[in-house]
Amino acid sequence: MPDMTIGGSKLARRGYSFDEVAVAPSRRTRDASDVSLDWNIDAYSFATPLIAAPMDSVVSPITAVTLGGLGVPAALNLEGLWTRYEDPTPLLAQIAGADDAEATKLLQHLYQAAEIDLGLLRMRIEQLKEANITTVVGMSPQGTTALAAVAAQAGAEMIVIRGTTVSAEHVASHDQALNLKKFIHDLDVPVIVGGCATRQAALHLMRTGAAGVLVGFGGGASHTTADVIGVRVPMASAVADVAAARRDYLDESGGRYVHVIADGSMGTSGDIVKAFACGADAAMLGTVLARATDAPGGGTHWGAEAWHEELPRGMRTRVDQVGSIEQILCGPSSSADGTVNILGALRKAMATTGYSDVKEFQRVEMVVTA
C-alpha cells in the first residue's frame, strides 16, 4: 500500500529502520523475573527467542554446542569452511588477520579453492547430534537441492535456507528451478526460509509450508546490497509487514502460524527489542554473537555475499570483542551499550513496559523518532 509519490506516477512506501523507531512505555510495569523468553517452533522448544545465523564467523561445531546449551539454536553453514576443509581453524585465523584491502580476495579464494565435501558434511552433523543439542543447519537456495536431503538423512533437525532474497517463484530458463513448496513438503524436517522483506513475498513463502520465514537480506551488518544492487527495505517496516503476512496466512490457512524471524540490522539488544515490538517471533543473530571472544570470526564478521566470485555484495568487517558468548547472552555486563547481557535486556524491556512474553510484547506502543 504505497502512500507517497517519488515523482510523476511512481509511488512508494516509507520504510523505517530500527534506528528510527523506539518502544514507548505503557501504564504498567512488571518484575523482570516474571517475564518468559521461551520460544516454541514446530516440535522444538527453546529457552530464548534467538537463533544464531549460519555464518562461519558465528557458528562452528563448537560454538553451536555452547549456544545450544544456553538455549540458542545455532545453524551451521553447510556451504562454509567446515564442509570444505577438514580443519578450517587456521583459515579462520588467516581471515581474521587479513588486511581490510585483501580480505575480499582472500574470502573469494578460500571458499572457491575447495568443494563442499558430503562426507565432511555428514561428520559435522553427527558431531552436533552427539552434543545433544537441536541440530540446525543452513544453506543457500542454490545449494538446497544438493544438500538438504543429505543433511536431513544425516540427522539435521531443522533446515535454514538463507539468501539475499528468496522467493517462492524463481523463474529460470536454463536450470530446473527449486520448487520450494514441493521440496518442503517432501522433506521430513521443518524449514526456515528467507530473506524476504515485503508482505506479498512473505505470504508466498508462507504458502510453501515453511515453519518460519526470515525477514531481511541475509548479510547482516556486513552486507552492501543497497550500494551494489539498490535493494533495501528498512527492517522495522519489513518485520511489521511480514508480521501482517503472518496474520493474512493464519486466516487463509485456517490456523497455521508461521514464525517471523528478524534477520539483520540488529546490532544491540535495543534493536532486538524493537524487532519483537514490530512483530517478530524470534531474532536471528549475526553481529551480536560475532562480538564474542569465543566466536570463530576472531573479531571479524562476514556473510556469504562477501565471497561471491564476480559480484561480492558484502565485506569482512571488524567487530569489537566484548565478552564470551555466555556473557554476551546472560551477562553480567560492565558496559552500557546494548552489546552484553542480551537476555537480561530483553527481560528488562518487557518488564519496563508491562508485558510477560514475546507474543504479548508484539502489541507494545511504538514511536517514530528523527
Next chain:
Amino acid sequence: MPDMTIGGSKLARRGYSFDEVAVAPSRRTRDASDVSLDWNIDAYSFATPLIAAPMDSVVSPITAVTLGGLGVPAALNLEGLWTRYEDPTPLLAQIAGADDAEATKLLQHLYQAAEIDLGLLRMRIEQLKEANITTVVGMSPQGTTALAAVAAQAGAEMIVIRGTTVSAEHVASHDQALNLKKFIHDLDVPVIVGGCATRQAALHLMRTGAAGVLVGFGGGASHTTADVIGVRVPMASAVADVAAARRDYLDESGGRYVHVIADGSMGTSGDIVKAFACGADAAMLGTVLARATDAPGGGTHWGAEAWHEELPRGMRTRVDQVGSIEQILCGPSSSADGTVNILGALRKAMATTGYSDVKEFQRVEMVVTA
C-alpha cells in the same frame, strides 16, 4: 493517538525531541525585568522553576544548600554514596578520576560494597534542615517502601521517586509490589514521581495523588536506555503529552493541578525553554548543574542506571566545567552556548516572545525544524 504506520498494521506516533523543535516569536516583546520565574508547588514556593536531580554527581549536602539559596530545590539521593559512606568525598574524586573504560566497574563496586545506613540517612536530612532550605530527597521505586517513611519522619519535606519508568500499576508475582496510591495517601509529605513519557501512564500516576510527575527516563544525558532496551520517547512530545494528561486529570479530579516536571535531554538553557513551551511547569536539571566547578561530580556525571549490577543502562560521562553553580544559574556569562546564566536566558526567552510567566509561556507558538 497513533498517526503513522511502520508497516502492516503496526501503528506508531511521531515523537519530537527538543532538537527538532523551537520557539517562535510572537507579535509582542516584553522587558526581561517584568518576567516572573516563580514556582509554587503544594505548600512550597521557589524563586525558580527548577529542581536539581537526585544524582550524586549533582546534589551533595553542600550543593543542596547552595542551590536552595539560589531558589532551586535540590533532591539528595537517599540511595547514593551519602547514605552508604560517612565521607564519600574521596570516592567521588576516585570516580571523577577513573578511566572511561573502568568507570562502570568502579560504580558497580562502590554502590554495592556498602549498604544504605539509615542512621547516616537521618543525619543527612538533619544537615539539610539545619541549613533552612526546603528539604527534598530522592529514591528509586524499589527503595521507596524501606526509605520513604524514615525520610519523612526525619523531616524530609518533599520526596522524589525517580526511576527509568515508574507506573501506577506494577505487576509482580513474587514480591509485594508498591501500591503508589496508598503509599502517597499515607505519607505526610508531597511526592514527585516518575519518569513517565505517555499520556496514559502520566494520567495513572496523577491519580496516585502525586504533587508532580517527572517526564523522562531518569538518567538524563548519561543514560543509554534506547540502546539497551529499545525504549525511548523524544522529550518534546513526551512533555506535551503529559501536559495533556494534566489537563485531563484537572477535569476528572475537579481541579487538582499536578505539576509536570521535565526530566532529561535538557543540556542548554534553550532546551529548558522548549520544555516550558511544550507545557512543563518545572525542569529537573542534571547535566546543566553537573557542569559546575563546585558540583560533586568534579567534571563527570552519572545516574543510578550506571551502577546496575548486571545490566547497566547508563555511563559515567564527562562534562565541561563552565562556572560555579551560581554563575551557571545567574550569570554573568562569557560564553554563548546556553550553558551559563540559565535564569537570565529563561527570562530573555519569555521577554522576547512577550510572556510574563511560565504558565503563560506554555501557550507560545512552536516550530518543528529539520
Next chain:
Amino acid sequence: MPDMTIGGSKLARRGYSFDEVAVAPSRRTRDASDVSLDWNIDAYSFATPLIAAPMDSVVSPITAVTLGGLGVPAALNLEGLWTRYEDPTPLLAQIAGADDAEATKLLQHLYQAAEIDLGLLRMRIEQLKEANITTVVGMSPQGTTALAAVAAQAGAEMIVIRGTTVSAEHVASHDQALNLKKFIHDLDVPVIVGGCATRQAALHLMRTGAAGVLVGFGGGASHTTADVIGVRVPMASAVADVAAARRDYLDESGGRYVHVIADGSMGTSGDIVKAFACGADAAMLGTVLARATDAPGGGTHWGAEAWHEELPRGMRTRVDQVGSIEQILCGPSSSADGTVNILGALRKAMATTGYSDVKEFQRVEMVVTA
C-alpha cells in the same frame, strides 16, 4: 496555521531552512544579460537587491563607500566601535587576533569601555555623505530613542533598526517603551526594522509605517539564539511567511508595498537565490561580505548579540577570506562554492529559470529536499 502536533494538544508548524529547499528550473531559460537586479525602495534606487548589515565586521566608513559604489547600500552601526572610539582600527585588529576562548570577553570589554559619542556619530555620517552614497545607519531598538533623531538630523537617509526580535508592541512596566508607529511617523527618513519571523509579527511591524522589514534574528551566522533561548524559525519558511504578510498588508493598506528583506542564514549565493525565491525583495548580507579581504573584521565576524554583558547570544566566528569586496560581488571567480561573484550567480539563477527580475523570480517553483 499549525499543521502538526508535537504531542497532546501542542500544535506546531514545520519550518524549512534554506538548506532544505531549492529552486526548480522551469520550461524557459533566458540570457543572463537580460536579467535586471535593480532594487527600488522608497525614493531610492540601487543597482543590486542587497544591503550590507550594520555589523562592525562588515561595514566601516570606508567599506560603506566601496559597497555604495558597487550598488550595495551599507548600514553603519551607530552603536558600534566607530561611534565609541575615534580610531577603532587597532581594536578591530585586536578582535581579529584574539583567541577563540577570549574573544567574547574582549568584545564585552571593548563595547562597554566607551560610551557612544554623539559628536563622533555626526562625524561618521558626514563622512559618508561626502562620499556621495546613500547614507544608511543602523541601531538597536533600545538605542533608537536616543540616536535616530540625531542621525536623521546629521543627514542619514535611511535608518535600520535591527534586533534579535523587534515587535510593534513592546510591553514594559518600568521604562517608557518605544512606540514604533509614532516614532516612524515623526521621523523624516525611511525606516527598515526587524528581525521578525512570523506572519503576525511582520504584519504588525508593517503597520508601523516601516519601508521594509528584516526577516531573521539579527545575528547572522554567528548567533546562537536557538541554543541560548530556544527561539528559532528556519529562514525559508520565515521569508515565505513574511512575504505573505506583505500581501496581507498590501490589501489592508490599499496598496502600500513594504519590502521584505531576508537577514541571516545566507552563506552562499545559492542561499540568497533561495531567499528571493521564497519572496524576499532584498537580502541583508553579513557573513558573505565579512569574507572580503578588505572587510573590517579581518577574517572574523560578529554581531551585537556577542557583546551582551550578561547573556551573550553570539560568538566571534572565523571566516575564510575569499577575495575583495568587489570580487565577491562582481567576480570573476576561481572557486565554485557560491562565495564569489554573488551578482553573477543571482543573474545566472534567474536566467536559468527564465525570469527577468527579482519580483518575477518570487514565483519560481521550489522543491523541498532532505
Next chain:
Amino acid sequence: MPDMTIGGSKLARRGYSFDEVAVAPSRRTRDASDVSLDWNIDAYSFATPLIAAPMDSVVSPITAVTLGGLGVPAALNLEGLWTRYEDPTPLLAQIAGADDAEATKLLQHLYQAAEIDLGLLRMRIEQLKEANITTVVGMSPQGTTALAAVAAQAGAEMIVIRGTTVSAEHVASHDQALNLKKFIHDLDVPVIVGGCATRQAALHLMRTGAAGVLVGFGGGASHTTADVIGVRVPMASAVADVAAARRDYLDESGGRYVHVIADGSMGTSGDIVKAFACGADAAMLGTVLARATDAPGGGTHWGAEAWHEELPRGMRTRVDQVGSIEQILCGPSSSADGTVNILGALRKAMATTGYSDVKEFQRVEMVVTA
C-alpha cells in the same frame, strides 16, 4: 503538483534523491542469465543501457572505442580539449596533477587559451568512425549552432546537447536564440538533449523532436549548482517526473517514445538501478567511468561548469581508481561498494526482483528511506 507549504502561500514539492529511495524485492526472483540489458534508441541498438558522458575526464577518442566495444556509446565532447589541442595528453596529465586549490584556475586557462578547431573536430570524428563504433558527440546548447551541422556532416551518428538547464524556449534579446525544434528537424541525426528536471520542461523538450532527454544538471558529482545558484531537483524525483512526461508525450504524439536518460548523482551501481526503477531508459555515466585506470582524467573528474570564466559551478574532484573500464563494467570485482562490475550488478538487481529487462523493471516497487 506541489504538495507542501514552505510558508505563507509558497508551495513546494518534496523531491527525493537516490540516497533516499531503494528498490523492494517482489514475490518473484529470476536467473541473472535470463536478464536482458539491451537498449534500442532510434535506429541504434546497444548491449547496455549506458552512455558515457561528454566529459574530457571520461571520454577520449581511445576510451570511446573501448567503451563502444563493450556496448556503451560514448559521447566525445566537441568543445573540450580534443578539439582545441592536437595532443591534449600532457594537458590532461597537468590537470590530474594540479593542486586542488589551483585546479579551477588551470581549467579556466586551458579551455580558454585555445579556440575550437573545426579541422581537429572533423579529424576526431573520423577517428571514431574508423573504429567502427556508433559515433556520438557532445556539445553545449551555446555551441550547437556552430558545431552540430559540421559534426553531422563529418559523420557523427548521434548528437548530445548537454547543459546545466536546457529549455525548449530560450529567451534572448541580443543574440539569435537557438530554436531547438527547427534545429533538430533540420538535422539528419538523432539528438539527445538536456538537462531537464521537471515534467513541464521535459515535455517541452520532447516536443522538439529529440530522441532522448537527459535528466539532471549536466555536471555530475562534481557540480555545485545548488551552492552557487540555488537550483536543484533531487534525481529520483526528477527521473520519475520526466518519465511521467514521457507518458504524457507518448499519448499526445500518438506514440513517439522519447528515451529518458538519467544523468548525474549515480556514483554506484545501486544508484543506476534506482534510476531505472524510477523510470529511466538509460543512464549517462560520468564519475563511475572516471574511476577507471584507463580513463583520461587520470584519477580526477570535472565537467564543463568547472571551467566557466567568471562563475565556475563545478570543481575538478578526485576519484579513486578502482579498475580498468572493462573491469568496472563487466567485473569480476573484489570490492563490494558498487563501483565495479556495474553490468553484473544491474543484472543481479533485476534478477533479484524478478524482472527481465529495463522496461519491465521500471515497474518495480520502491521504498523511501531516511
